[in-house]
Amino acid sequence: MRPLRFIGDSLDVLRELPEEVKDEIGFALERVQRGKTPENAKPLKGIATGVLEIVSDLRGDTFRAVYTVKFPKAVYVLHVFQKKSKRGIATPKREMKLVERRLAQVVELERPKKI
DSSP states (O other), X not given: OOOEXXXXXXXXXXXXXXXXXXXXXXXXXXXXXXXXXXXXXXEOTTSOXXXXXXXXXXXXXXXXXXXXXXXXXXXXXXXXXXEOOOSSSSOOHHHHHHHHHHXXXXXXXXXXXXX
16 A cells, blocks of 8 residues: 655645545545545646546535655645635636645655765
């Protein structure tokens, strides 16, 4: 089972979500750790290959957890948030920019160190 690593405030945000959402996202992330793709996961469009999002709906609210499986050492959770946009289904640009910055952080973390 691959370890799970949270980037930025992702774990803190996840802990603040409603219990039902935490359970659903947690179950899905455990499947990812075991090399499976959860039913409620889909590729995040507009970002690099290997970046996916788990979607959880609760009483008309939508919550998302964005993660990457691009790196063999761990599954990285890049961002967790509540989608508040009422226009369309696209992920807001502000959220996408944060995902891009955090993915760049992970790329740096995973880069082999020069000796």
